[in-house]
Amino acid sequence: RAQDLVTAHPLRAYDAVQLASALIANNELLAVGAVPLIFVSADARLLTAATTEGLPTDDPNAHP
DSSP states (O other), X not given: OXXXXXXXXXXXXXXXXXXXXXXXXXXHHHHTTOOOOOEEOSOHHHHHHXXXXXXXXXXXXXXX
């Protein structure tokens, strides 16, 4: 999954692994009826990729 994310988005390999893990965890949460995972990062590229992939996101820098 991480390899697909690197191909689809301008991500570093480690960021792609983090995002892939979050996507898998989110799918598991949704499958059991839990609330969706919120992906938190201060990296704009990573947040953009996460949003594009359908994850709710939050940027800690947006909260003074």
